[in-house]
Amino acid sequence: VAHLLFERERVCGVRIDGERTARRADHVILAIPPDVTMGLLPTGMHRRRSFFEHVPSIAQAIPVVHFNRRLDDAIVNYMGDIREGRHFVIGIDCANKVPSLVPSGKSILTLWDYHPKSREILGASDQQIVDLALCDLNFLLPEFDRSWVEDVEVVRHSYSHPPYGPGSYRRIVDFTAVEKGEDGVHFVSDMFGGSYMECALIMAQKAVDRIRAGASGEIRNDD
Numbered sequence: 001v002a003h004l005l006f007e008r009e010r011v012c013g014v015r016i017d018g019e020r021t022a023r024r025a026d027h028v029i030l031a032i033p034p035d036v037t038m039g040l041l042p043t044g045m046h047r048r049r050s051f052f053e054h055v056p057s058i059a060q061a062i063p064v065v066h067f068n069r070r071l072d073d074a075i076v077n078y079m080g081d082i083r084e085g086r087h088f089v090i091g092i093d094c095a096n097k098v099p100s101l102v103p104s105g106k107s108i109l110t111l112w113d114y115h116p117k118s119r120e121i122l123g124a125s126d127q128q129i130v131d132l133a134l135c136d137l138n139f140l141l142p143e144f145d146r147s148w149v150e151d152v153e154v155v156r157h158s159y160s161h162p163p164y165g166p167g168s169y170r171r172i173v174d175f176t177a178v179e180k181g182e183d184g185v186h187f188v189s190d191m192f193g194g195s196y197m198e199c200a201l202i203m204a205q206k207a208v209d210r211i212r213a214g215a216s217g218e219i220r221n222d223d
Contacts, residue, residue, distance in 0.1 A: 004028060004040050004185070011184035027181065027211045031188040031204065033057055033159035051175050055191060060113070060160030061121050063088070063133035066151040067107040070095060071141065078109075078140045087117050088136040106150075111136070115163035126154040161195030181210050 003015040005022055013024040030037050038052035076096045080089035088111040095102040102108055111133050113121055121129060130152045137144045162168075176192055186207035193199030 027184045029186045029188055029207050056162045057159055059122055060118055060157050061129055062155045063111045064153050064155055065109040067148050068150045070105055071107040080140050086136045086139055087113050087132045091140045129154050162191055
């Protein structure tokens with residue numbers, strides 16, 4: 001999408017890069033990174049543009065560690081101590097969180113860093129990140145042995161969770177309190193509820209509910 005199109009202060013469609021004809025729409029749901037969202041909003045939308053402009057948007061490199069065994073059926077999250085100065089302080093076992101996506105049953109751990117370590121890690125090579133990950137696993141996993149590891153891949157995301165500074169949640173709450181899609185523009189993001197995919201899904205469901213209620217003439221403003 002290259003542009004949002006408006007008529008009489010209400011969205012009327014989008015213009016796609018490379019297409020001559022605009023696509024008409026009564027509603028548009030923006031489920032994209034904050035910096036991209038800000039770039040699509042018309043210059044006259046000062047409040048919205050200011051909100052998204054001040055959401056820090058950083059990339060993130062996530063090591064994905066494949067094990068030759070199941071670590072522990074009862075544990076989803078392994079938590080480290082940020083005071084130890086480690087780079088990766090959270091390990092999520094996908095075999096326990098989403099077992100349907102791991103048919104082998106063997107543990108797959110995604111390792112998560114934290115701000116400001118994220119910025120340090122971004123400049124490292126994949127091999128350097130793998131070395132840091134294997135080192136930090138000694139502090140995350142009880143009795144960890146490197147022979148358990150079958151493979152490690154580094155997945156680099158151009159946008160990940162924003163580093164929330166003081167006052168961030170107040171601004172988010174104030175923003176969502178007035179954003180009800182009344183002009184046909186709806187915003188969906190994990191940033192509205194703690195950087196988790198589930199939060200984005202909840203926001204998406206609310207946007208769909210508002211659109212359906214409007215189509216049936218039963219517009220509600222109490223969500």
